[in-house]
Amino acid sequence: MNTTEYKWITPFNIIAGIILAFGVVATVMRFGFGLSAVTNLDDNNPWGIWISFDLLCGVALAAGGYVTTSAIYLFGYKKYQAAVRPALLTAFLGYAFVVVALHFDVGRPWRLPYPLFVSQGPTSVLFEIGLCVFLYLTVLFIEFTPAAFEWLGMKKARNIVHKATIALTIMGVVLSTMHQSSLGALYLIVPSKVHPLWYSDYLPVFFFVSSTVAGLSMVIFEGSISHKFIHEKMSDEYLGIHDTFVFSFARAASFVLLAYFVIKVIGVAADNNWHYLATGYGSWFLVEMLGFVLLPCMLYGIAAREKNMALAKWTSLLAVLGIVVNRFNVSLVAFNYKLDSADRYFPSFWEIVVSVFVVTLLILTFRWISRRMAIFSEHPDFQGDH
Amino acid sequence: MLRRTFLGLLGATAAGLAAGKPAAAAANTHFGGYPDAKGVLFDGTRCIGCRKCEGKCNEVNELKAPEKPFDDLTVLDEKRRTNQYAYTVVNKYEVEGAGSVFRKIQCNHCMEPACASACFVSAFKKEPSGAVSYNESVCVGCRYCMVACPFYVPAYSYDDPITPKVIKCTLCDPLIASGKRTIPGCVEACPKEALVYGKRDELLKIANERIHRNPDRYVDHIYGETEMGGTNWLYLSGVPFDEIGLDTHLGTTPAPKFTKGALGAVAMVVGIWPVLLGGIYGVTKVTRNEATKARMDAVADAIATTKAEDAATLKSAMDKAAADKAATVEREVKKALAEAAKAQEAAEGEEG
Numbered sequence: 137m138n139t140t141e142y143k144w145i146t147p148f149n150i151i152a153g154i155i156l157a158f159g160v161v162a163t164v165m166r167f168g169f170g171l172s173a174v175t176n177l178d179d180n181n182p183w184g185i186w187i188s189f190d191l192l193c194g195v196a197l198a199a200g201g202y203v204t205t206s207a208i209y210l211f212g213y214k215k216y217q218a219a220v221r222p223a224l225l226t227a228f229l230g231y232a233f234v235v236v237a238l239h240f241d242v243g244r245p246w247r248l249p250y251p252l253f254v255s256q257g258p259t260s261v262l263f264e265i266g267l268c269v270f271l272y273l274t275v276l277f278i279e280f281t282p283a284a285f286e287w288l289g290m291k292k293a294r295n296i297v298h299k300a301t302i303a304l305t306i307m308g309v310v311l312s313t314m315h316q317s318s319l320g321a322l323y324l325i326v327p328s329k330v331h332p333l334w335y336s337d338y339l340p341v342f343f344f345v346s347s348t349v350a351g352l353s354m355v356i357f358e359g360s361i362s363h364k365f366i367h368e369k370m371s372d373e374y375l376g377i378h379d380t381f382v383f384s385f386a387r388a389a390s391f392v393l394l395a396y397f398v399i400k401v402i403g404v405a406a407d408n409n410w411h412y413l414a415t416g417y418g419s420w421f422l423v424e425m426l427g428f429v430l431l432p433c434m435l436y437g438i439a440a441r442e443k444n445m446a447l448a449k450w451t452s453l454l455a456v457l458g459i460v461v462n463r464f465n466v467s468l469v470a471f472n473y474k475l476d477s478a479d480r481y482f483p484s485f486w487e488i489v490v491s492v493f494v495v496t497l498l499i500l501t502f503r504w505i506s507r508r509m510a511i512f513s514e515h516p517d518f519q520g521d522h
Numbered sequence: 523m524l525r526r527t528f529l530g531l532l533g534a535t536a537a538g539l540a541a542g543k544p545a546a547a548a549a550n551t552h553f554g555g556y557p558d559a560k561g562v563l564f565d566g567t568r569c570i571g572c573r574k575c576e577g578k579c580n581e582v583n584e585l586k587a588p589e590k591p592f593d594d595l596t597v598l599d600e601k602r603r604t605n606q607y608a609y610t611v612v613n614k615y616e617v618e619g620a621g622s623v624f625r626k627i628q629c630n631h632c633m634e635p636a637c638a639s640a641c642f643v644s645a646f647k648k649e650p651s652g653a654v655s656y657n658e659s660v661c662v663g664c665r666y667c668m669v670a671c672p673f674y675v676p677a678y679s680y681d682d683p684i685t686p687k688v689i690k691c692t693l694c695d696p697l698i699a700s701g702k703r704t705i706p707g708c709v710e711a712c713p714k715e716a717l718v719y720g721k722r723d724e725l726l727k728i729a730n731e732r733i734h735r736n737p738d739r740y741v742d743h744i745y746g747e748t749e750m751g752g753t754n755w756l757y758l759s760g761v762p763f764d765e766i767g768l769d770t771h772l773g774t775t776p777a778p779k780f781t782k783g784a785l786g787a788v789a790m791v792v793g794i795w796p797v798l799l800g801g802i803y804g805v806t807k808v809t810r811n812e813a814t815k816a817r818m819d820a821v822a823d824a825i826a827t828t829k830a831e832d833a834a835t836l837k838s839a840m841d842k843a844a845a846d847k848a849a850t851v852e853r854e855v856k857k858a859l860a861e862a863a864k865a866q867e868a869a870e871g872e873e874g
C-alpha cells in the first residue's frame with residue numbers, strides 16, 4: 137500500500153518491537169522448558185492470568201461482535217450499519233487470539249481439538265465452551281469474510297455470504313449467550329473454593345449480562361482509539377454516524393449496568409450473604425459494585441443525556457476495567473479464598489509478558505487488516521448494499 | 523409498534539434469566555455407587571505418622587525418590603499436599619488436648635467425582651472397582667479437573683514441556699487388576715492397621731462399629747460417607763475433622779449437580795433463542811417497514827400540504843401585491859393629482 141513513505145521508526149512501533157522480542161523469549165521458554173519455567177502456577181492454583189485475563193476477559197471484551205450485529209440486524213438499528221465491520225473484526229481477532237493464548241496455557245496444545253474430535257466430555261462446562269467458541273469463531277470468520285472477499289475482488293463469494301447475514305447473526309447470538317454464560321458456569325462446580333460474595337447459582341447470568349456491557353463498552357472504547365489512529369481510512373458515513381451511535385450504545389450500556397447491579401444484589405440476597413459485606417472481602421466487593429458497576433452506569437446515563445462524547449469514552453474505559461476487575465475477582469481473588477496467603481497465586485513476570493504479547497499481536501493484526509480492507513468504510517464497488 | 527418491540531425484548535430477557543437457572547430444578551437422580559466398589563478406611567486414632575504408607579506408595583508406583591528419605595519425620599513439620607512425586611502425604615496436626623494427630627490424604631475416589639464431571643475429554647472414569655481412573659492419552663492439560671476437585675488432590679507435572687500430565691492416586695487399581703498386587707501399597711505397608719481395604723459398604727459397617735464400641739475415642743462422623751455425595755476413601759478421627767485439615771463445609775451434594783442446571787439451560791438457549799431472535803427480527807423488520815411506509819406517507823403529506831400552503835401563500839402574496847399595487851397606483855395618482863393641483867395653484871398665483 138503506502139510503502140513509499142511508511143515510517144517504521146515510530147514510538148508505537150518501537151514499543152511493539154520490544155514487546156514482541158520479550159514475547160518470543162517467553163514463548164521459547166514456555167515450549168522449551170514447560171509451564172513451570174514461565175508461570176507461578178502450582179497444584180493449588182492451576183489457573184492464572186492466562187485464564188483470568190486472556191480467556192475470561194478476552195472473551196467478554198470480544199462480545200462487541202454479537203452485541204453490535206444483533207443491535208443492527210435484529211433490533212433494527214440499521215442506520216448504524218457502518219459500525220458492524222469494526223466490531224466484527226475486533227470480535228474475530230479477539231476470539232482468535234484467545235485461542236492463541238490457550239496454546240500457551242494448556243499442557244499439550246496440539247491436543248486442543250481432542251474435545252471436539254477425539255474424546256468428548258459432555259458433562260463438562262468447559263466442553264460446551266470449547267464447542268461454542270470453536271463454532272462461534274467459525275461464524276465470526278464467515279461474517280467477516282465479505283471484507284476480505286471485497287479486498288480480493290471475489291464478488292460472488294461476497295454476495296453469497298452477505299445473503300446469510302441474518303442467519304449468521306442469530307447463530308452468533310445463540311453461541312455467545314451459551315459460552316459467555318458458561319464461562320461463569322465454570323466456577324459453579326466449586327462452591328467450596330470461591331468466596332460466597334462471588335459464588336452464586338446465578339454466575340452464568342452475571343457473566344452473560346456483564347458480557348453485553350463489555351461488548352457495548354469495547355465498541356465505544358475501541359472506536360475512539362481507532363478514530364485517532366486510522367482516521368484517514370474512515371468513511372464519511374462511519375464518521376457521520378459515529379457520535380449518535382456512541383450515545384445509543386452508552387444509553388444501552390447504562391441500562392444493562394443497572395440491571396446487572398440489581399441482579400448482583402439479588403444474588404447476594406438469595407444466598408443471604410449480607411454479613412460478608414463487613415469483612416475485607418466485603419469492602420472489595422463493594423468497590424467493585426459501586427465503583428465499577430454503579431458509577432459507570434450513572435456516567436453512561438449522563439453522557440448519553442448530555443451528548444458528552446468525552447465522558448462516554450472515559451466511561452467506556454471504566455466499564456471495560458470493571459469487567460476485568462470482575463473476572464479477576466471471581467477467578468483469582470475469590471478463588472481459593474480459604475487457602476493460606478502463602479499458598480495463593482500471583483502472576484510471574486513472564487506470564488504478564490505473554491498476556492501483553494498476545495494483546496500486541498492482536499493490535500498489530502487489527503491495524504494491518506484495517507489499513508487494507510474496507511473496515512471503517514464501504515468498498516467502492518458495494519456501496520449502499522446492505 | 524413500540525409495544526411489540528418491548529414485548530420481544532421482555533421475552534428475550536426472560537429467556538436469558540432462564541438460561542442461568544440454578545441446578546435446583548435439575549433431575550434428581552442419585553448415584554448410589556457400584557455395589558462392589560472398594561475403598562479404604564483410614565483411622566486417625568491409630569495412625570502414628572510413620573510415613574511407611576508414603577514410602578510404599580512411592581515404591582509400587584515407581585515415583586521419583588524424594589530428597590529426604592521416608593523415615594525422616596522432620597518432613598511432618600511442614601503442611602504438605604499431594605504433588606507429582608507423591609500420590610499421598612501424611613500431615614501432622616497439633617490439636618489441643620490430643621497432642622500430635624496425623625492424617626493421610628490422597629485422591630478420595632469420589633462416588634461422583636468432580637474431576638470426571640469437569641474434564642472436557644472424559645479422561646477420568648469412575649470404575650466399577652471403586653477407583654477413579656485417569657487416561658493420560660487424551661488429556662489436553664487444561665487443568666480444569668484440578669480446579670474442580672474440592673479436596674485439592676490432582677497435581678500436574680508443570681516442568682514437563684512435552685508430556686505433562688495430571689497425577690493422582692490410582693487406588694493401585696491397575697496393579698490389582700493385573701494381579702501384581704492384591705491390596706493397595708499403602709494399606710499393605712501400614713504397621714498399625716490404620717488403613718483397611720475393602721468394599722465400601724463393609725468399610726462403613728466397620729467404621730460404625732468402631733464408633734459404636736468406643737464412642738469416647740471417636741468423633742461421631744465418618745468423613746466421606748456423604749461428603750460431596752460420598753467418597754470411597756473414608757476417614758475416622760478422634761478430633762474434629764476440620765482440625766486435621768478436612769473441609770467440613772463441603773455439603774453432601776455431588777459435584778456434577780452443581781453444573782447440571784447450567785448445562786441443561788444451554789439446550790434451552792439453543793431451542794428458544796433462535797425463535798425469539800427471529801421473532802424480534804421479524805417484529806423490528808415489520809416495524810421498520812411500517813416506519814418506512816409511515817415516513818413515506820408523511821413525506822407525501824408534507825409535500826401535499828406544502829404545495830397547498832405554497833399556493834395559498836402565493837395567492838395571498840399576489841393578492842397583497844395586487845392590493846399593494848392598487849394602493850400604490852392610487853397613492854401615486856393622488857400624489858400626482860395633488861401635485862398637479864399644487865402646480866396649478868402656483869401657476870394661478872403667479873399669474874394673479
Ligand code: SF4
Nearest residue numbers: 629630632636637671
Ligand atoms: S478426590 Fe478429587 S481427584 Fe479424587 S476422585 Fe474426587 S474429585 Fe477426583
Ligand code: SF4
Nearest residue numbers: 641661662664665667
Ligand atoms: S487436565 Fe486433562 S484430565 Fe484434567 S480436565 Fe483437563 S483434559 Fe481432563
Ligand code: SF4
Nearest residue numbers: 569570572573575712
Ligand atoms: S503407614 Fe499407617 S500409620 Fe504410618 S503414616 Fe501411613 S497410615 Fe499412618
